[in-house]
Amino acid sequence: MHNPPVILFVDDDPKAGELMARFTEEAEFECRVYQEPLAALEYFKQHPVQLIVSDLRMPDMSGTELLQAVREQDSHIPFIIITGYANVDNAIEAMRHGATDFIKKPYDMDELQLLIERNLKLDALRQENQLLKRQLSDERNRFGMVGHADPIVEIYKIISKIADIRCNVVIEGESGTGKELAARAIHYQSEYADQPFVVIDCGALTDTLLENELFGHEKGAFTGAHQSKRGLLEMATGGTVFLDEIGNITDAMQIKLMRAIQEQQITRVGGLQPTPIDVRFIVATNQDIDQLVSEGKFRHDLYHRLNVVKFRMPPLRQRRDDIPLLVRHFIDHYAKLYGREVREFDRESMQKLMEHDWPGNVRELQNLVERTIALADSPVLHLDDIDSIRSGGGIDSDLPSLAELEKRYIYKILDRFNGSRDKTAETLGINKSTLWRKLQSYKQEDGSE
Numbered sequence: 001m002h003n004p005p006v007i008l009f010v011d012d013d014p015k016a017g018e019l020m021a022r023f024t025e026e027a028e029f030e031c032r033v034y035q036e037p038l039a040a041l042e043y044f045k046q047h048p049v050q051l052i053v054s055d056l057r058m059p060d061m062s063g064t065e066l067l068q069a070v071r072e073q074d075s076h077i078p079f080i081i082i083t084g085y086a087n088v089d090n091a092i093e094a095m096r097h098g099a100t101d102f103i104k105k106p107y108d109m110d111e112l113q114l115l116i117e118r119n120l121k122l123d124a125l126r127q128e129n130q131l132l133k134r135q136l137s138d139e140r141n142r143f144g145m146v147g148h149a150d151p152i153v154e155i156y157k158i159i160s161k162i163a164d165i166r167c168n169v170v171i172e173g174e175s176g177t178g179k180e181l182a183a184r185a186i187h188y189q190s191e192y193a194d195q196p197f198v199v200i201d202c203g204a205l206t207d208t209l210l211e212n213e214l215f216g217h218e219k220g221a222f223t224g225a226h227q228s229k230r231g232l233l234e235m236a237t238g239g240t241v242f243l244d245e246i247g248n249i250t251d252a253m254q255i256k257l258m259r260a261i262q263e264q265q266i267t268r269v270g271g272l273q274p275t276p277i278d279v280r281f282i283v284a285t286n287q288d289i290d291q292l293v294s295e296g297k298f299r300h301d302l303y304h305r306l307n308v309v310k311f312r313m314p315p316l317r318q319r320r321d322d323i324p325l326l327v328r329h330f331i332d333h334y335a336k337l338y339g340r341e342v343r344e345f346d347r348e349s350m351q352k353l354m355e356h357d358w359p360g361n362v363r364e365l366q367n368l369v370e371r372t373i374a375l376a377d378s379p380v381l382h383l384d385d386i387d388s389i390r391s392g393g394g395i396d397s398d399l400p401s402l403a404e405l406e407k408r409y410i411y412k413i414l415d416r417f418n419g420s421r422d423k424t425a426e427t428l429g430i431n432k433s434t435l436w437r438k439l440q441s442y443k444q445e446d447g448s449e
């Protein structure tokens with residue numbers, strides 16, 4: 001159980017102190033009354049205090065002098081000045097020296113208590129924001145991810161255990177849960193962090209393109225191969241290869257990949273001489289890979305080569321406590337990116353954010369915050385309805401550019417098919433390599449690479 005906040009009431013008039021003590025007996029804070037400012041100051045230096053109320057004019061030490069002494073110890077603690085009508089100018093001067101608020105004599109005790117409670121709440125909010133920023137900074141420094149809810153903390157524990165072990169890893173999770181961030185964390189927390197980290201989106205490339213990207217080719221291997229090219233597996237030697245959407249590759253490609261993983265060597269397209277590699281493989285999928293294996297859609301021998309450690313990234317709805325941290329992170333990022341003076345969402349809107357199901361997970365939350373900041377007209381952000389904000393009443397309601405409209409439509413179709421690039425490309429009538437290039441360019445625009 002938390003101790004109640006402690007406030008100090010300092011007034012050389014004993015009757016004022018007695019009245020304050022009686023009036024606050026049932027208050028949700030503990031009030032300690034002092035007639036001597038120096039005694040109050042001594043207590044303040046040795047004990048936790050959440051707020052100070054002080055008369056302005058006292059014989060041995062003025063309220064302004066007490067304020068200055070307190071500010072030398074604590075620059076944030078709320079400090080309320082009591083002043084007579086004739087001394088309002090002095091109270092304003094005290095505000096310039098760091099007083100938080102002031103109240104004029106004769107004051108109503110209910111009015112003073114409301115003033116105290118308001119300042120205590122504001123200070124609690126300030127401390128909460130500081131804590132959020134500290135936690136945000138700590139988590140970003142550790143893993144490049146944001147959050148401290150139990151499900152994501154469990155992911156941190158796994159990352160810490162396996163980072164320096166060059167075992168292969170399978171990461172499962174819904175679209176938008178941060179599978180690539182987890183893969184990056186594993187790599188950059190390891191002793192091999194200075195070695196390459198290569199990302200390959202398997203769902204965006206045909207077999208021919210994927211084989212060429214992974215293994216490279218020799219000069220003359222096919223029409224247009226005017227010179228030899230190193231593959232990404234060869235370039236990643238000593239580091240980590242992250243294969244996203246691994247469940248989408250064909251059986252023929254699975255066989256070639258399995259041999260590369262098993263033998264730690266590759267042969268370029270059109271080549272004869274094998275080239276040794278030293279690569280850690282981390283793969284990700286938004287599908288149930290065990291089910292794919294049982295249905296014969298994913299080779300069990302490749303699966304067992306990859307599945308040394310497997311974990312699932314938690315959806316945002318299972319880590320709602322992280323939403324304020326994530327929102328703070330995205331506000332900081334997009335406010336700076338777009339040059340907007342925005343601070344926070346109002347309380348009602350934050351409640352809506354906390355209660356939403358987030359089918360698109362962290363990526364959906366990020367997009368919503370970005371859009372809200374882009375359309376903001378005040379420092380405090382407000383949401384009338386999350387679904388209407390997400391869609392904007394239609395993806396073209398704010399008359400976006402053609403390029404922006406295309407981007408929104410692609411993401412809409414991608415979400416409709418739960419991140420399946422095959423179905424998205426088919427629906428859009430484009431090939432997977434074109435879709436992959438567009439998604440990569442969007443990542444660069446969003447600063448998420």
